[in-house]
Amino acid sequence: MTLREAKPGMTLKILALDDGDLKERLLTMGLLPETTVTVLRSAPFGDPMAIRVRSYDLALRRVDAAKVSVTLLSSGGKGAGK
Amino acid sequence: MSAITVALVGNPNTGKSTIFNGLTGSHQQIGNWAGVTVEKKVGHVHHEGCDITVVDLPGTYSANAHSAEERVVTDFLTGGKADLVLDIIDSTNLERNLLLTVQLLELGVPLMLDLNMHDEARRNGINIDVRKLQEALGTPVVQTTGRESESLHHLLDVFTGTDMSRYEPSRRIKRHMEQESAIRTRFEAIQAYRAERRAAGETGEEFAPLPENELDEQLMTLHYTLIRDLVRRSVTFARERRSTSDRVDDVLANGFMALPMFLLLLYGVFMLTFDWVGQSAADALGAFISGTFKEALAATLERLAVADWLRSLVLDGIVDGVGSVVAFVPLIFVLFFCLNFLEGTGYMARVAFVMDPVMRCVGLTGKAIMPLMMGFGCAVPAIMAARTLDNRKDRVIAMLVAPFLTCGAKLPVMALLATMFFPKSASNVVFSMYVIGLLMAVCAAKALGKALFKGEDAPFLLELPPYRWPDMRSVLYETWVEGRGYLVKAGTVIFAACLMVWFLSNFNLGGWAPESESFLASIGGGMAVLFRLHGFGTWQIGAAITAGVMAKEFVIATLAVLYGVGEAEGLVGSGIAASFTAASAYAFMVFSQLYTPCVTALATIHKETGSWRWTGFAALYTFAAAWAVSLLVYQVGRLVVG
Numbered sequence: 001m002t003l004r005e006a007k008p009g010m011t012l013k014i015l016a017l018d019d020g021d022l023k024e025r026l027l028t029m030g031l032l033p034e035t036t037v038t039v040l041r042s043a044p045f046g047d048p049m050a051i052r053v054r055s056y057d058l059a060l061r062r063v064d065a066a067k068v069s070v071t072l073l074s075s076g077g078k079g080a081g082k
Numbered sequence: 083m084s085a086i087t088v089a090l091v092g093n094p095n096t097g098k099s100t101i102f103n104g105l106t107g108s109h110q111q112i113g114n115w116a117g118v119t120v121e122k123k124v125g126h127v128h129h130e131g132c133d134i135t136v137v138d139l140p141g142t143y144s145a146n147a148h149s150a151e152e153r154v155v156t157d158f159l160t161g162g163k164a165d166l167v168l169d170i171i172d173s174t175n176l177e178r179n180l181l182l183t184v185q186l187l188e189l190g191v192p193l194m195l196d197l198n199m200h201d202e203a204r205r206n207g208i209n210i211d212v213r214k215l216q217e218a219l220g221t222p223v224v225q226t227t228g229r230e231s232e233s234l235h236h237l238l239d240v241f242t243g244t245d246m247s248r249y250e251p252s253r254r255i256k257r258h259m260e261q262e263s264a265i266r267t268r269f270e271a272i273q274a275y276r277a278e279r280r281a282a283g284e285t286g287e288e289f290a291p292l293p294e295n296e297l298d299e300q301l302m303t304l305h306y307t308l309i310r311d312l313v314r315r316s317v318t319f320a321r322e323r324r325s326t327s328d329r330v331d332d333v334l335a336n337g338f339m340a341l342p343m344f345l346l347l348l349y350g351v352f353m354l355t356f357d358w359v360g361q362s363a364a365d366a367l368g369a370f371i372s373g374t375f376k377e378a379l380a381a382t383l384e385r386l387a388v389a390d391w392l393r394s395l396v397l398d399g400i401v402d403g404v405g406s407v408v409a410f411v412p413l414i415f416v417l418f419f420c421l422n423f424l425e426g427t428g429y430m431a432r433v434a435f436v437m438d439p440v441m442r443c444v445g446l447t448g449k450a451i452m453p454l455m456m457g458f459g460c461a462v463p464a465i466m467a468a469r470t471l472d473n474r475k476d477r478v479i480a481m482l483v484a485p486f487l488t489c490g491a492k493l494p495v496m497a498l499l500a501t502m503f504f505p506k507s508a509s510n511v512v513f514s515m516y517v518i519g520l521l522m523a524v525c526a527a528k529a530l531g532k533a534l535f536k537g538e539d540a541p542f543l544l545e546l547p548p549y550r551w552p553d554m555r556s557v558l559y560e561t562w563v564e565g566r567g568y569l570v571k572a573g574t575v576i577f578a579a580c581l582m583v584w585f586l587s588n589f590n591l592g593g594w595a596p597e598s599e600s601f602l603a604s605i606g607g608g609m610a611v612l613f614r615l616h617g618f619g620t621w622q623i624g625a626a627i628t629a630g631v632m633a634k635e636f637v638i639a640t641l642a643v644l645y646g647v648g649e650a651e652g653l654v655g656s657g658i659a660a661s662f663t664a665a666s667a668y669a670f671m672v673f674s675q676l677y678t679p680c681v682t683a684l685a686t687i688h689k690e691t692g693s694w695r696w697t698g699f700a701a702l703y704t705f706a707a708a709w710a711v712s713l714l715v716y717q718v719g720r721l722v723v724g
Contacts (some may be wrong), residue, residue, distance in 0.1 A: 025541060025543055032306055040328075041337070042337065043337050043436050047438075055176070055178075056545060058546065060541075062541050062697045
């Protein structure tokens with residue numbers, strides 16, 4: 001799956017980033033393969049989304065999140081939706 | 083006396099500006115770096131007999147030299163002008179902040195780390211062992227809280243008392259740099275080999291050039307391996323718990339609830355600026371200048387028996403001119419205080435996050451919402467607020483469309499015209515002007531984005547910093563600097579424009595002349611030709627439109643004077659209303675709403691873009707849009723109303 005489909009509360013591990021202009025920006029912001037991210041919340045209409053990565057919060061649009069392949073670690077249980 | 087230069091570097095949102103303001107106080111020079119529109123701030127401070135020059139470099143996430151800001155940082159640092167480079171780090175966000183640190187170590191600059199906001203980190207359960215971090219890096223590490231003067235004073239002691247030549251990178255760092263150059267060498271070797279094979283006619287997939295990103299990824303992975311190692315050695319984390327910031331965000335930046343919360347806050351800012359504080363102060367100031375002050379001055383001039391023309395110049399030209407400049411000042415200060423305060427709390431990043439879905443529809447990012455909303459108050463602060471946007475496309479578009487909105491000066495014009503021409507439905511007519519202005523801004527943003535900035539879309543990656551209580555000294559100082567900038571630059575222009583209107587409306591080639599025979603009347607006559615098809619092609623209206631470019635308030639004032647409205651009868655009962663039909667009156671209102679921004683707004687666009695071409699474009703395209711839309715309105719209106 002990609003980060004685009006992730007829901008609030010999910011914890012995911014990054015597998016790979018698509019090549020392209022965005023890749024270097026994502027790497028700079030600390031999104032590397034093997035990094036764990038948690039989806040915190042989303043803006044009205046579900047887009048953009050806010051994620052926690054390396055102990056800070058980052059907002060990105062889902063169209064950009066589609067460039068990040070991830071695997072699900074936990075779906076967040078009762079924290080989901082918060 | 084000795085002298086040293088200290089450069090401040092760091093990620094955005096680390097409290098770097100607060101430290102800079104705290105260190106240098108008001109001894110700052112603000113300008114631009116040569117050739118780019120990146121702000122350059124240099125401050126001076128004396129400490130222990132040492133003359134310290136502090137250079138505040140732009141906040142960046144990396145030193146890759148991809149953006150203008152990053153290039154400014156790397157160019158300055160590799161130029162060797164800094165005796166000491168202070169890397170300011172948000173202690174609550176050590177990992178990502180250390181990426182820049184690692185890149186700076188590679189540049190070989192005399193680096194010192196400042197773990198800022200260490201108090202906040204400790205509250206969040208993050209304990210950093212400064213001594214261990216210092217050993218692991220081989221560079222000096224200090225801690226600050228950012229706003230306490232004690233910790234800033236300590237920084238100055240460190241600046242003058244640290245012998246940077248005593249430090250050299252640790253073995254771990256040296257090994258990292260060897261690994262990095264090995265990766266680069268290997269990457270280049272592979273590229274060279276593949277290029278060679280391709281030149282020899284090989285076409286296989288395994289000989290295709292490697293993407294440049296590949297090297298980035300390998301280097302970043304190496305950097306973050308080092309950072310993980312550094313953090314593991316020197317930091318202990320207590321059990322993670324949900325911070326206050328998270329709980330605030332659950333309300334302010336979560337799903338649909340975020341929208342009404344934003345509107346409520348926006349309404350508060352608006353009321354503070356344009357009603358409760360800013361406008362009241364502006365009105366009081368304006369009343370004082372045009373009332374008490376002007377009367378006293380008039381009496382004095384009378385006593386001195388100065389010539390009529392000189393008295394008119396002083397009273398109607400200079401005093402009215404200065405008065406209109408000064409009346410803006412409280413608005414600007416209150417508005418910028420609010421914006422700087424909200425920026426300091428971290429809420430502005432949430433606004434961008436929450437409004438992004440809306441703004442994306444018109445091809446902008448969420449951050450553009452604030453400048454545009456300000457356009458309903460005054461285009462000048464709106465244009466100034468556009469500087470907070472990340473890329474040039476968003477900045478320029480926001481500046482170009484903000485003047486379409488109904489600003490505080492257009493509102494009385496619209497209200498007066500509406501009561502004059504449509505006494506029964508005045509408020510609906512005024513409201514329709516707001517809607518037309520907004521629609522025009524939306525369409526223009528979309529069209530300009532498509533036509534002028536094809537493919538310049540920046541990805542929307544935005545850090546949401548933790549909520550913090552802003553440092554009031556910094557908020558006030560930034561407000562003062564921005565307000566003063568407006569006063570000096572725009573002020574001189576308004577002043578000149580008022581003198582110009584005074585001159586044009588009181589003279590012709592033969593010298594002193596009544597208004598109906600003045601230069602303004604002649605220009606109005608020429609202008610009127612353009613509006614024959616609009617139903618309002620008279621020289622009086624042409625003159626009003628011309629004067630309105632100086633300041634929108636002049637539209638009404640000029641109409642009143644040229645149609646010879648007496649004090650007693652008032653505008654509504656005058657001959658003005660009789661010279662319009664319903665359709666042409668409405669078309670004239672639409673035109674007044676949309677056409678060329680006032681000279682103050684244009685001067686601000688010039689100041690912010692640094693380009694006469696954009697300024698000229700802003701003046702002309704709005705005129706063309708207003709001309710076309712009002713023509714359409716008149717012709718359609720004539721068919722409907724008859």
